[in-house]
Amino acid sequence: MKKHLLLLLPLFLFWSGCKKDPVSPEEPPSALPTRQVSGAVALPTNTTVALDQLEVVTLAGKGAVSNTGAFTTTAVAGEKQQIVLTKSKASGKPILLGYVSPDSAQLQISSRSTALALVMMNPMLFTMPKTERERMAQAVIVHARFNELVQRLNSLLQTAPDEVLDNALHPEVYQLAIEIGIATLKGFNAAGRSPGAEASIGDPPSVKNGEGDNVVFVNPRTIYYCAGVFNGNYDGLAPDKMVLLEAKESLVEVRLGWPPVRLAPPTETSYPIGRGQFFTRLESGTRTGLEVSRMLAKTPEGYAFRANAAKSVALVIDALVGWSFIGEEEVFSFGGLDQFSVTLGNLYEIGQALSEGDALEAFTALVTFVENNAAAIARFLVQQGYEEFSEEFLEQIAEIAGAASLAFQIISAGNEEVPFIYDLVAAPPVVDYCFTKDGANFTDCGSNAPPLADFMVSPSTGDVQTVFTFDASITTDDKDPATEIEVRWDFNGDGTWDTDWSKNKRVTHSYSAREAYIVYLEARDLLQSAAIAHTIVNVSGGFASGKHIIIFRDVLPWQNVRIENLLSSHGFTAGPGVNQFEVLPSTQMSTRALLPGESFVIIGNSQDQTFYNRYAANNVRFANFVRNGGTIFWEACDLGWFNNNPNNYGGDLRLAGVIIPGNVGTIFDYDFYNYVTDPALPLVRNLPTIIRHNYASHESFTNLPEGTTIYMVNESNDPTLIEYKYGAGWIIATGQPIEHGYYVGQDLGLLLPKVVSYVLGQGGGLHTTLTKREVDESRASSASPAFRKQAKTQ
Incomplete structure (x- = not known):
């Protein structure tokens, strides 16, 4: 349980804040509606857990399970389906989930209900109405892979029941659940959007004439905006009035599919503005960046941020327990929820994801917010009936949803x-909008958009002491000349601006430590309307990331080159400790512990199809390892041959469904020549700038994460050797047959020892035993014979 709150913060809209009517945010919510549910818990045979050592827990109640599996407990009486936990009394860990329909007082909890609940936690089902959830659930349980998930849960219940829902130990459970959910959604034949039923994704809110002295703010979005109204022109001071724009809620239509479609009309907020000329700024609160002070400020931006944060939390609660308090005036006073406590870290993560436009990261940060603040949220929801189990339930169910x-x-x-x-x-x-209002007369005198913030970095990547030039001269504005736009910089993404506002668009900066740095630019126009842009600068962050090396490999690529021989030359020995290496088969991908910050994983080149299939079944496990601080050297050169026999055809990553962490894509593309992009970078320093081999690369990479370092490209200028940060960890990926090159002794052979030296943080990486070998024409090509006909001619 996370108790280390760095800062306690009431997350509500203050009485003097952005509001429509004088309704106090101090009012408690309506009493949590409850009802009794009964049922039975079923466990597979041969499990080590006794039924009477379990309890069924909801947000509203806790009930013991008898030795026959029977139970009765209090559940939330919501309008939608809710999820309940079945926990071990001894360990306190959840081992089963129930999925409760609001129309039934009977509940069967088993591995099947757990599988269904996990699939229904798919983020795409967020805000889904009851009827569509029912349709989705019915489709899920008949999906071809649903029983596969049920059997996996049964197996874990028999061997390690306390670990069933532990993502750190069994991420494959969550991977399979999400894969089933996505496949089920894709199975629905969703029709197109009805014309005019919903504003397009880019439509901004607007203002129009209303009756009498009123104006009407039109909001085509599901999020809140807060309008700051200035009498006359914008003066740079606090607005004279603030009003929260209603967010659209009512759904006209929901269509299941991939992705699901939700249609809803815009909402209109009428406001008695009076007569005269007005300037109004509409803020969503999503451009606060990493500045917590702006999130908390009594400004339109701050109020909008907190309103949207509050609505986000309410929607998560709705998805998990089937009860929505959105729209209850006494609870949602202008979007604010009192009694919520958050940490600086929570706000930082949410603000960072929003500023970077990363919806999935923002959703994950939001669910983590609920988990970390379960006590405050549970007290707020349950009120007088609060007991500690409510907090524990919310914390554990949010962790599972996360x-x-x-x-x-x-x-x-x-x-x-x-x-x-x-x-x-x-x-x-x-x-921004400017208008005049004189009774029935309304005159629009123009609008203003924030600058289009953008900048370039030169060089795009580097090493310690590299002098980077950051150039924001490409930033533009719809009204003001570029020379009048002011900018400021945060070079390391810590939420503190490293420069003051300036019209000078070009600055330089260097770094003293190898890492990937998020660089933020904020640009503002003459009306101080601002926008944020960002990029990632890689400063050789993957250097010296190898401590204990785990090589996953089923077959020896090409002519039996063993990368562990190179590791031995650097002082590594076989074993499970620091400065040691292990060579493991793909059968251990699902069980071998991968320790972020300690393990360095190498995925071998030119493996067979079974190997890639097993990796794909553990996509989430490997991605979680990197996200939490691990490093992988992904040798993605497939469709080669192995075990010293050119007739052994290599497997295909794409056919297996392999996902390289960060969703980097691969393109099958044989090429004879690769080119070094920057000879000064440590990983390729002292290499020939032109690399020739038969073949120099099998794969190129696409969909590169921001800040990716491209070390080499093929003849089409597509990346073949890359490095990038993913979460807290690193990926180095190659589409080159580096083991084959090392054996044959052509220029490409120099690369393998360079990569090994780089990840170990040692020397120049030129291995002393490298020699140019006699060419065996039958084995001179790295391609499988079946695929050579697709290759380019020399």
Whole structure:
């Protein structure tokens, strides 16, 4: 349980804040509606858990399970389906989930209900109405892979029941659940959007004439905006009035599919503005960046941020316990929820994800917010009936939902249209309007958008002491000349601006430590309407990341080159400790502990299809390892041959469904020549700038994460050797047959010892035993014979 709150913060809209009517945010919510549910818990045979050592827990109640599996407990009487926990009394860990329909007082809890609940935690089902959830659930339980998930849960219940829902130990459970959910959604034939039923994703809120002295703010988004109204022109001071724009709630239509479609009309907020000329700034609160003070400020931006944060929490609660308090005036006073406590870290993570436009990361940060603040949220929801089990329930169910969200991030193929959250990152963060109002007469005198913040970095990557030039001269504005735009910089993404506002668009900076740095630019126009842009600068961050090396390999690529021979030359020995290496088969991918910050994983080149299939079944496990601080050297050169026999055809990553962490894609593309992009970079320093081999590369990479270092490219200028940060860890990926090159002795052979030296943080990496060998024409090509006909001619 996370108790280390760095800062306690009431998350509500103050009485003097952005509001429509004088309704006090101090009012408690309506009493949590409850009802009794009964049922039975079923366990597979041969499990070590006794039924009477379990208890069924909800947000509203806790009930013991008898030795026959029977139980009765109090559940939330919501309008939608809810998830309940079955926990071990001895360990306190959840081992089963129940999925409760609001129309039934009977509940069967088993591995099947657990599998269904896990699938229904798919972020794409966020905000889904009851009827569509029912349709989705019915489709899930008949999906071809549903029983596969049930059997996996049964197996864990028999061997390690306390670990069943532990994402650190069994991420494959969450991967399979998310894969089933995505496949089920894709199985629905979703029709297109109805014309005019919903504003397009880019439509901003607007203002129009109303009756009498009123104006009407039109909001086509599901998120809140807060309008700061200035009498006359914008003066740079606090606004004279503030008003929260209603967010659209009512759904006209929901269509299941990939992604699901939700149609809803815009909402209109009428406001008695009076007569005269007015300037109004509409803020969504999503451009606060990493400045917590702006999130907490009594400004339109701050109020909008907290309103949207509050609504986000309410929607998570709705998805988990089936009860929505959105719209209850006494609870949601202008978007504010009192009694919520958050940490600086929570705000930082949410603000960072929103500023970077990362909807999936924002959703994960939001669920983590609920987990970390379960006590405050549970007290707020349950009120007088609060007991400690309510907090424990909310914390554990949010942790499970967070694991599902992480799995979705990894395998969703870049689809970020998570309901409401996607609106937060895609909707315009700020819009300015000028108008005059004189009774029935309304005159629009123009609008203003924030600058289009953008900048270039030269060089795009480097090493310690490299002097980087950051150039924001490409930033533009719809009204003001570029010379009048002011900018400021945060060079390391710590939330503190490293420069003051300046019209000078070019600055230089260097770094003293190897790492990947998030660089933020904020640009503002003459009306102080601002926008944020960011990029990632890689300063040889993967250098010296190898401590204990784990090589996953089933077959020896090409002519039996063993990378462990190179490791031995650097002082590594076989074994499980620091400065040691292990060579493991793919059968251990699902069981071998991978320790972020200690383990360095190498995925061998040119493996067979079974190897790649097993990796794909553990996509989430490997991605979680890197995200939490691990490093992988991904040798993605497939469709080669192995075990010293050119007739052994190598496997295909794409056929297996392999996901390289960060959703980096591979393109099958044989090429005879590769080129070093920057000879000064440590990993390729002292290499020939032109690398020739038969073949120099089998794969190129696409969909590169921001800040990726491209070390080598092929003849089409596509990346073949890359490095990038993913979460807290690193990926170095190659599409080159480096073992084959090392054996044959052509230029490409120099690369293998260079990569090994780089990850170990040692020397120049030129291995002393490298010699140019006699060419065996039958084995001179790294390609499988079946695929050579697809290759380019020399």
